[in-house]
Amino acid sequence: MNRTGIFDGALLAYRRDLLLAMRHWGQVAQPLIFFVMVTTLFPLALGPDLAELRQVAGGTLWVAALLASLLGLELLFRADHADGTLEQMILSGQPLAVLALAKGLAHWTVCGLPLVLLSPFVAASLGMPFEAVGTLMLSLALGTGVLSALGSIASALTLGLRRGSLLLGLLVLPLAMPALIFGARAIDLSIHADSARGPLLLLAAMLVLALTLAPLAVAAALRISAE
Amino acid sequence: MNWTWFHKLASPPHAYRIAARLAPWFGWPAFLLIAAGLYGGLVLAPADYQQGDAFRIVYVHAPSAWLSMFVYGTMAVAAAIGLIWRIKLAHAVAASSAPIGASFTFLALATGAIWGKPMWGTWWVWDARLTSELLLLFLYAGVMSLRASIDDRDRADRASALLAIVGVVNLPIIHYSVYWWNTLHQESTLTKIAKPSMAGDMLWPLLTMLLGFTLYFGAVLLIRLRAEILRRERDASWLRAEIGR
Numbered sequence: 466m467n468r469t470g471i472f473d474g475a476l477l478a479y480r481r482d483l484l485l486a487m488r489h490w491g492q493v494a495q496p497l498i499f500f501v502m503v504t505t506l507f508p509l510a511l512g513p514d515l516a517e518l519r520q521v522a523g524g525t526l527w528v529a530a531l532l533a534s535l536l537g538l539e540l541l542f543r544a545d546h547a548d549g550t551l552e553q554m555i556l557s558g559q560p561l562a563v564l565a566l567a568k569g570l571a572h573w574t575v576c577g578l579p580l581v582l583l584s585p586f587v588a589a590s591l592g593m594p595f596e597a598v599g600t601l602m603l604s605l606a607l608g609t610g611v612l613s614a615l616g617s618i619a620s621a622l623t624l625g626l627r628r629g630s631l632l633l634g635l636l637v638l639p640l641a642m643p644a645l646i647f648g649a650r651a652i653d654l655s656i657h658a659d660s661a662r663g664p665l666l667l668l669a670a671m672l673v674l675a676l677t678l679a680p681l682a683v684a685a686a687l688r689i690s691a692e
Numbered sequence: 693m694n695w696t697w698f699h700k701l702a703s704p705p706h707a708y709r710i711a712a713r714l715a716p717w718f719g720w721p722a723f724l725l726i727a728a729g730l731y732g733g734l735v736l737a738p739a740d741y742q743q744g745d746a747f748r749i750v751y752v753h754a755p756s757a758w759l760s761m762f763v764y765g766t767m768a769v770a771a772a773i774g775l776i777w778r779i780k781l782a783h784a785v786a787a788s789s790a791p792i793g794a795s796f797t798f799l800a801l802a803t804g805a806i807w808g809k810p811m812w813g814t815w816w817v818w819d820a821r822l823t824s825e826l827l828l829l830f831l832y833a834g835v836m837s838l839r840a841s842i843d844d845r846d847r848a849d850r851a852s853a854l855l856a857i858v859g860v861v862n863l864p865i866i867h868y869s870v871y872w873w874n875t876l877h878q879e880s881t882l883t884k885i886a887k888p889s890m891a892g893d894m895l896w897p898l899l900t901m902l903l904g905f906t907l908y909f910g911a912v913l914l915i916r917l918r919a920e921i922l923r924r925e926r927d928a929s930w931l932r933a934e935i936g937r
Contacts, residue, residue, distance in 0.1 A: 618858055622838060622851050622854065622855060623838070623841070626841050626842060627841070628841060629841075632837060632838060632841050635830075635833060635834050635837055636834045636838060636855065638830070639827050639830035639831050639834060639866070640858070640859075640862050640866075642827060642866060642869070642870075643862075643865050643866055643869035643870075646869045646870070646872070646873045647869065650873070667869075671865070674865075678861065682854065682857075682858055685854055686851065686854055689847060689850045689851050689854065690847065690851065692847065
């Protein structure tokens with residue numbers, strides 16, 4: 466008998482989401498454009514002095530990344546819910562938590578990773594020194610992972626609701642604040658040429674915890690929402 | 693041991709009657725304790741040698757802050773019971789707790805700000821305790837708005853229960869990261885509103901108020917639970933018999 470293993474199923478779900486994202490480039494690009502736009506708002510609002518902007522660069526980039534990743538979250542399960550794929554996933558006999566983890570990873574690859582790759586260019590426009598770029602990318606890579614995990618819980622809970630996108634922000638932002646605190650702190654430390662090891666390790670610990678627990682919560686939420 | 697009385701608690705008609713009978717047993721002691729605590733705190737207790745009379749707001753602030761967390765715990769436990777054993781009454785308890793908890797959180801924030809004005813010279817300081825209270829208020833807002841946005845009652849119950857549990861897991865992380873963030877950004881530790889070492893004649897009114905507020909929460913919860921049962925069971929025949937009596 467030909468059985469599909471757990472990881473084959475997860476890999477299929479992951480590749481399917483990547484393929485779908487490739488075919489809808491516009492949806493992938495929108496959060497990135499939004500990210501660049503929000504970071505542009507800060508120099509316009511605070512004044513063009515690079516020395517001053519450098520002081521707030523870490524926080525600015527993190528707030529922009531947080532808002533941009535909210536945009537992509539709404540789409541995470543919506544299409545699958547609309548065309549019935551989600552029900553098939555629930556009925557497939559595959560552990561739903563593993564499929565949810567695969568979908569979360571795919572979301573991070575499509576939404577978080579491009580943000581990380583784009584961030585050095587945006588950071589340069591805020592006067593961030595070159596030495597801090599490594600920490601910036603690492604902190605955003607870990608942080609967007611936490612955001613994808615937490616966000617997929619909220620996305621699953623608000624599935625198919627009217628005004629779901631507004632609600633999504635209300636649910637995710639309070640949960641995401643610890644990641645914001647440590648992520649922005651890490652960048653700040655490395656701008657001032659200090660070691661950012663502590664906050665980065667805490668951020669990594671948060672990511673491990675989120676990756677462990679969030680898929681279970683997402684699976685439970687999907688079962689509640691899809692009924 | 694006979695557990696029938698315990699299982700009966702989960703039935704709406706039974707809970708509806710029990711809540712009516714129990715509410716005064718929480719309400720009246722709460723009233724007496726709060727009255728005694730207020731008299732002790734506002735009249736009998738001496739003024740603080742550093743803060744003067746302004747410290748007296750602690751008699752409202754500290755019990756509110758305690759309840760803001762206690763109610764979240766109650767809500768999350770009720771939500772978990774409802775989610776795991778599929779007991780609808782537990783969801784009704786969770787639904788009635790959330791607005792009470794949010795009100796206490798708001799009260800704790802407001803009294804903290806009023807106390808901060810003479811102490812710090814501003815209404816708001818990014819103090820670790822105030823900030824984590826604010827984030828707690830956001831968590832309550834999330835749970836309440838998720839419940840309000842879902843029309844199907846069963847789904848609303850279970851979705852907001854899950855969110856409350858996710859919030860409980862996150863609450864310690866949020867709390868400690870806010871403390872960590874605060875100690876990094878502020879050099880001097882601010883005078884904490886509730887000092888661990890308090891004189892006896894200042895302390896007993898505080899403990900009285902804590903107990904009084906907690907009992908008050910019990911009374912309000914029972915009353916709100918009755919209203920919630922009325923709303924949920926509005927088409928049930930037992931209710932028509934109960935009201936028509």
